[in-house]
Amino acid sequence: MALPDYLQETAKDYAKQLTASSSVPIDTSKFTGRSFVAGEDPLQTQAINLATSGIGSYQPFLTQAQQLTGPGAGTGAGSVASFMSPYQSGVIDETLRQYDLSRAGGMQQIGDQAFTSGAFGGGRQGALEGQYMADTTANRTGLAANLLNTGFQNAQTQRAQDLQNQFALSNFQRAGIAGDVGNLGQLGAFRQGLDQSQLQADAQAAQTAAYEPFGRLSQYGSGITGLAGGVAGQQFQTPAAPSPFSTALSTALGIGGLFGKFR
Numbered sequence: 001m002a003l004p005d006y007l008q009e010t011a012k013d014y015a016k017q018l019t020a021s022s023s024v025p026i027d028t029s030k031f032t033g034r035s036f037v038a039g040e041d042p043l044q045t046q047a048i049n050l051a052t053s054g055i056g057s058y059q060p061f062l063t064q065a066q067q068l069t070g071p072g073a074g075t076g077a078g079s080v081a082s083f084m085s086p087y088q089s090g091v092i093d094e095t096l097r098q099y100d101l102s103r104a105g106g107m108q109q110i111g112d113q114a115f116t117s118g119a120f121g122g123g124r125q126g127a128l129e130g131q132y133m134a135d136t137t138a139n140r141t142g143l144a145a146n147l148l149n150t151g152f153q154n155a156q157t158q159r160a161q162d163l164q165n166q167f168a169l170s171n172f173q174r175a176g177i178a179g180d181v182g183n184l185g186q187l188g189a190f191r192q193g194l195d196q197s198q199l200q201a202d203a204q205a206a207q208t209a210a211y212e213p214f215g216r217l218s219q220y221g222s223g224i225t226g227l228a229g230g231v232a233g234q235q236f237q238t239p240a241a242p243s244p245f246s247t248a249l250s251t252a253l254g255i256g257g258l259f260g261k262f263r
Helices: 005-022 042-054 059-067 088-116 123-227 244-260
Strands: none
Touching: 005 123, 042 123, 059 123, 088 123
8 A cells, every 4th residue: 555645754754763673672681580589588588597497406305205205214314213302211201200209109108007007027018019019110111101102103293294394395396486487487478579579560660661662663653554544453562561469469478378388
């Protein structure tokens, strides 16, 4: 289709501009590349370092717990004996001393009764005193055994409680570290997402500026075609770019979720 004379100069101008724009490659480095990728946020770094340092930190609790398993025989660390009260022997000795004093009065009473009845030094007195001494010895042995058994049972209970405490402390520490890692990581991922959205907005702006001449020329050419009575072709469109905010939000949720799984 031949152009009218009044559009000849306009068409030449359009051709010159199109040639000039098309002859120069678009520098895509202005809106692509690693410079437009948000780096690791300091909170993410802190979360990673905390997670790394926390690995194996519960081992001392488990080592202590291992000493508390088994029968607890012997006298070493973690044995039942190590949980016995250091005052137990003193308590037993004093209890038995008080018992001996109380029984000594009974012997005196037997002697007094024998003297009063005129049987002092007789066989009946000897039999009563013998029986009294036998009962005293048996009761004394039983009292000492009960005291020792009570101390042993208390030591076993404390040993079992200590085992539970070690596991509870281990779980508490791991849960605390996991919580801190998750929270720091998710906050860091959110801030990283914001940084990424800003970088993508800059990249999108640079991309729009790079392709702007082609859009302008496309509109210019369509105008010429329309004036000449032809059908305008399809307008040039700048390559579509993802929404900076939606991409940043997706990035934050994805990376933040990874930190959350540390729990």
